Amino acid sequence: MRYLEVIAQDRSGAGAADTVRFRFHEEEQMPREVTETDRQRMKALGNTYLKCAWFNSGEGEARHLRIFSQNPSADGTPETVRLHFHEGPVIAYKAAVRDLDNDGVFELILSSDVDNDGRANRTDRNRVRALVREFLKISA
Template sequence: MRYLKVIAQDRSGQGAADTLQFEFYEDDRLQRKATEADRQRLNAFGNTYLKCAWFNGGDGEERHLRIFSQNPSADGTPETVRLHFHEGPVIAYKAAARDLDNDGVFELILSTDVDNDGRANRTDRSRVVALAKQFLKVGW
């Protein structure tokens, strides 16, 4: 399985993430860290991810996102994008966007409080859709 690992860090100690790292994995093996070209393509994704407030203090990497797509129909187009928000090796919570009829539109959004504001609402679903769409544009 291929996935993008996203790590946000608050290195300044100001209470908000100020550093983003992107790592590309295949079968839990690091393939590469994001290049400058990748970072340009990931800019919108990174900005949306920062709104999720899922970050580490200092240089920590325990809190991170693993995002990946699935193609159960094997037609070459992803029907599902899954987001796993990790706290170390444990998945703290999950979200997903599903294209039920393979028309390129996500009809089913499964999410909890992905922006950590204490409410699971339309904003959370919008963030999941935005992250899923932006992830698919990266092409990993």
């Protein structure tokens, strides 16, 4: 399975993430750190992810996001994009978007409180939508 791993870290100890790292994983291959060109394309995704407040103290990597698309119809367009927010090996919570009629528009957005503000609301759905939009730009 191919996915993107996003890791935010609070290296300064200020109580908020100040570093975002990205890794591409592909099947059984070793993870690939992104290049500087990739990083420029991922800036919007990183900024949106920082709003989710899912980060590690110091240089830890236990908290991270794995984002991947699925194309069961094999027509080349994703019908589902899944976001798994991990706490180590455990998925702490999930979000997903679905294109129900395979027209390129995601009609269904399933999310919990992805920005960790204590409420699952429209803001969370908008953050999921933005993360997916940016992910699809770089995975295309």
